[in-house]
Amino acid sequence: MSLRFSESLRQSCEVTWTRAVEHRFVRELGDGTIADDVMAAYLIQDHRFLDSFLVLLGAAIASSDRFESRLVLGRFTGMVCGEENTYFLRAFEALGVDTETRTRAPDTAPTAGFKALMREAAATRSYAATLAVLNVAEGLYLDWAQRVPRPLPTHFVHAEWVTLHDNPMFVEFVAFLRAELDRVGPDDAALAQDFFQRAVDLELAFFDAAYAERTA
Numbered sequence: 001m002s003l004r005f006s007e008s009l010r011q012s013c014e015v016t017w018t019r020a021v022e023h024r025f026v027r028e029l030g031d032g033t034i035a036d037d038v039m040a041a042y043l044i045q046d047h048r049f050l051d052s053f054l055v056l057l058g059a060a061i062a063s064s065d066r067f068e069s070r071l072v073l074g075r076f077t078g079m080v081c082g083e084e085n086t087y088f089l090r091a092f093e094a095l096g097v098d099t100e101t102r103t104r105a106p107d108t109a110p111t112a113g114f115k116a117l118m119r120e121a122a123a124t125r126s127y128a129a130t131l132a133v134l135n136v137a138e139g140l141y142l143d144w145a146q147r148v149p150r151p152l153p154t155h156f157v158h159a160e161w162v163t164l165h166d167n168p169m170f171v172e173f174v175a176f177l178r179a180e181l182d183r184v185g186p187d188d189a190a191l192a193q194d195f196f197q198r199a200v201d202l203e204l205a206f207f208d209a210a211y212a213e214r215t216a
């Protein structure tokens with residue numbers, strides 16, 4: 001059997017992908033030893049990511065060729081707009097990050113890069129381009145979350161960040177994204193490859209930045 005298109009993209013980025021999913025951030029999150037200021041710096045940046053992420057999801061809904069796909073993407077969008085945001089707010093409170101600290105911190109380069117990449121993918125009006133970025137943003141997160149050893153750390157800030165990215169609903173959504181990319185990606189292969197690779201590079205840089213830019 002020939003290689004799935006989504007898998008061929010992942011393999012083309014194997015080295016960077018593996019460095020991201022085995023990152024120090026993932027290791028320290030999993031054993032609960034991550035420093036509070038690293039976790040805070042990471043979450044402040046990640047919370048900013050959500051707005052452009054919704055632009056990307058909206059573009060995927062708009063450019064998809066199928067009603068059935070739009071329903072799946074729409075249900076996921078509703079979930080992100082609802083429950084997802086409360087984790088951030090509870091985590092900021094537990095870590096002592098007030099609104100002023102959150103607002104003051106500038107976007108790091110990887111955050112700015114990711115926001116631009118998601119909006120660029122949305123602007124292509126190509127379903128394949130949006131799927132390439134979504135497959136990285138979701139698939140790479142599922143991959144690292146599934147590698148975290150169980151039992152999970154006791155603090156909810158750590159444990160919930162893992163279970164948000166490794167639960168049955170998310171597993172099913174990532175499988176959907178892969179199947180969609182396999183279906184429409186080959187007709188737009190160069191575009192999909194380009195967006196996929198830039199997204200993987202940014203995921204690694206995003207983890208690195210949490211250690212470089214602490215809130216202090």
Ligand SMILES: Cc1ncc(C[n+]2csc(CCO)c2C)c(N)n1
Pocket residue numbers: 046049050053080084136137138141164165203206
């Ligand atoms: C840098 C970065 N990349 C990917 C994700 C994963 N992610 C982004 S939005 C979203 C939807 C709801 O969970 C998910 C899973 C992240 N959080 N941060």
